[in-house]
Amino acid sequence: MNAEIDATSEKFLRGKYAIVGVGETAYTRGSGTTTRALGTYAVRRAVEDAGLGMDDIDGMLSYSGNDSIPSTAVAGDLGIRLNFYMDVMGGGSSTEALIGIAMGVIEAGMCKTVVIFRSMNGYSQIRIGGTGRGSGASNLSGDGLFGRAYGQSSAAQAFAQTFMRHMYDYGTTPEQIAHVKAIHSEHASNNPKAYYKHRVTVDDVLSSRMIVKPLHLLDCCVETDNATAIVVTRMDRARDCKHMPATILSVVGRCCKPRIDNHYQAGPISTVAGHYAKEILWPNAGVGPDDIDLTGSYDAFTFTTMLQLEDYGFCEKGDGGEYVSSGIMRLGGARPNNTSGGHLCEGYTHGMNMVIENVRQLRGEIDDSCPTDANGKRQHTYDYSSGGCRQVRDPEITANLGWAMPGTGSALVMAKGER
Amino acid sequence: MPLQGEYLGMSVAIPDVDRPNQEFYTHCGQGVLHLQSCVKCTLLRYPTTTACPWCAESEYVWTPVSGKGTLYSYGEVHHAIQPTFQQFTPYLILLVELDEQRDRPNRFDGLRINGNLADASGEMAKPELVATVGIGSRLRVVFKSIGDGMAIPLWTLDTEIKQEAPWRYPDN
Ligand SMILES: [Zn+2]
Numbered sequence: 001m002n003a004e005i006d007a008t009s010e011k012f013l014r015g016k017y018a019i020v021g022v023g024e025t026a027y028t029r030g031s032g033t034t035t036r037a038l039g040t041y042a043v044r045r046a047v048e049d050a051g052l053g054m055d056d057i058d059g060m061l062s063y064s065g066n067d068s069i070p071s072t073a074v075a076g077d078l079g080i081r082l083n084f085y086m087d088v089m090g091g092g093s094s095t096e097a098l099i100g101i102a103m104g105v106i107e108a109g110m111c112k113t114v115v116i117f118r119s120m121n122g123y124s125q126i127r128i129g130g131t132g133r134g135s136g137a138s139n140l141s142g143d144g145l146f147g148r149a150y151g152q153s154s155a156a157q158a159f160a161q162t163f164m165r166h167m168y169d170y171g172t173t174p175e176q177i178a179h180v181k182a183i184h185s186e187h188a189s190n191n192p193k194a195y196y197k198h199r200v201t202v203d204d205v206l207s208s209r210m211i212v213k214p215l216h217l218l219d220c221c222v223e224t225d226n227a228t229a230i231v232v233t234r235m236d237r238a239r240d241c242k243h244m245p246a247t248i249l250s251v252v253g254r255c256c257k258p259r260i261d262n263h264y265q266a267g268p269i270s271t272v273a274g275h276y277a278k279e280i281l282w283p284n285a286g287v288g289p290d291d292i293d294l295t296g297s298y299d300a301f302t303f304t305t306m307l308q309l310e311d312y313g314f315c316e317k318g319d320g321g322e323y324v325s326s327g328i329m330r331l332g333g334a335r336p337n338n339t340s341g342g343h344l345c346e347g348y349t350h351g352m353n354m355v356i357e358n359v360r361q362l363r364g365e366i367d368d369s370c371p372t373d374a375n376g377k378r379q380h381t382y383d384y385s386s387g388g389c390r391q392v393r394d395p396e397i398t399a400n401l402g403w404a405m406p407g408t409g410s411a412l413v414m415a416k417g418e419r
Numbered sequence: 420m421p422l423q424g425e426y427l428g429m430s431v432a433i434p435d436v437d438r439p440n441q442e443f444y445t446h447c448g449q450g451v452l453h454l455q456s457c458v459k460c461t462l463l464r465y466p467t468t469t470a471c472p473w474c475a476e477s478e479y480v481w482t483p484v485s486g487k488g489t490l491y492s493y494g495e496v497h498h499a500i501q502p503t504f505q506q507f508t509p510y511l512i513l514l515v516e517l518d519e520q521r522d523r524p525n526r527f528d529g530l531r532i533n534g535n536l537a538d539a540s541g542e543m544a545k546p547e548l549v550a551t552v553g554i555g556s557r558l559r560v561v562f563k564s565i566g567d568g569m570a571i572p573l574w575t576l577d578t579e580i581k582q583e584a585p586w587r588y589p590d591n
Pocket of ligand 1 (some may be wrong): 457458459460461462471472473474475476
């Protein structure tokens with residue numbers, strides 16, 4: 001930890017804000033509707049989940065890559081009058097960064113309660129993998145001269161060099177990395193919402209066709225249509241909401257490596273932004289990796305989960321392959337990762353579904369197939385076999401590690417209830 | 420006048436306001452790789468930038484470099500996204516570390532240049548050549564003309580030296 005940051009006393013806004021509502025639409029390929037409708041449904045569900053009315057919401061944030069609908073449309077459709085809104089450019093790592101911004105604007109007195117949403121027809125309209133937009137012949141100029149001119153346009157093509165170098169630097173093997181997909185598929189098999197619910201093995205991953213070496217098809221995430229939303233407010237209001245608050249201990253937004261536009265020029269490329277972000281995340285939270293009960297390490301690719309867990313200090317640098325293949329990340333393991341199945345299996349939302357999952361885990365109210373009692377409260381069995389439970393036993397503290405690219409990441413530490 | 424050309428069926432257009440890129444590709448057209456060198460701290464940089472990433476100085480001079488380096492990392496594309504590249508799979512997206520300025524200004528920094536593996540005439544490499552290249556391979560720059568006096572830099576195996584066995588992705 002950075003010696004200049006005192007981790008023992010309450011820092012910044014530790015414990016003063018919470019996520020009080022979460023909501024989403026179904027994860028599909030072919031939503032049959034607009035991003036405007038999807039965003040509206042997800043926001044309404046998140047507000048209802050918080051036990052709030054639309055007139056309790058006066059702030060809104062969203063992120064997109066010109067593939068979505070602005071806050072004005074969603075707020076307008078739901079009759080929400082806003083005191084603050086902003087729609088930002090961004091994909092992965094935006095969720096955590098916008099949570100930090102929401103806390104800041106509430107703290108500044110600009111508004112009281114903020115909804116953050118991400119709405120995308122990521123399969124049926126604009127596919128992030130590149131087949132839906134920008135894949136045709138177009139002018140090469142500016143930055144395109146150094147990338148698209150060489151057939152480097154998709155995320156897989158852009159990140160492959162980082163992943164390959166990690167294998168070279170540390171001896172990370174394809175088998176080790178394939179465990180990430182196999183484990184997340186186990187989790188997804190217990191998630192009725194997941195787009196891919198079937199379990200796959202390490203061999204299935206290794207025998208799937210190569211996309212960009214070192215990435216097989218099953219090392220890459222799914223593309224889906226969906227919207228997701230969360231509600232952020234200050235603790236004095238969070239207390240009155242329907243559920244136990246998921247209290248925010250620390251947040252890092254869009255922390256970067258040096259030379260962020262060309263990160264591969266600076267330092268070892270097998271080190272990612274978490275190396276820098278952890279110096280903010282843990283001291284501000286007052287906890288460290290050992291205190292975390294479950295993680296949400298962004299899985300755009302199997303490798304991204306591994307690289308971030310390593311650079312945030314969940315294992316020694318270079319031991320990420322060993323960590324992800326050790327079984328620690330499985331349900332029933334010491335520190336499960338992406339219990340929803342994440343982007344590899346549940347659906348692709350640029351990170352927000354992983355935050356939603358950890359909020360529900362902290363509440364003890366994971367939406368699996370376990371039986372419910374007379375009051376509708378789920379009676380978790382903790383039997384993690386296929387089709388069974390995915391609730392972690394009494395989690396107290398979670399960490400979300402968001403990924404935009406090797407050089408940019410965000411992170412969030414949450415705790416169960418008010419502290 | 421904007422510089423206009425074509426490469427593999429993709430049109431290239433570099434407007435006059437983008438002077439650094441016009442100069443970069445024109446030097447390539449003349450057959451020698453040049454990089455921007457900061458007039459204040461003298462460090463070289465890639466790709467073209469509008470100021471020095473280490474001292475923020477705007478002024479630079481173009482400096483010729485050897486065009487030789489070692490493969491630092493790569494991705495091997497089997498599923499092309501851009502239609503133009505489907506005919507070339509599997510093709511390599513290379514990150515070549517130049518011999519100049521390795522570990523400067525900080526340890527593990529370097530001049531790492533994006534590109535594709537090509538044959539000695541600048542045509543995209545055939546699968547037999549792709550299969551011989553990996554991390555540690557010694558490469559030299561080659562140029563493919565794209566018109567208007569410009570060329571695009573690509574990389575080929577340096578055949579003037581004896582190559583050590585490179586590190587390659589462990590295929591099953
Ligand atoms: Zn300088």
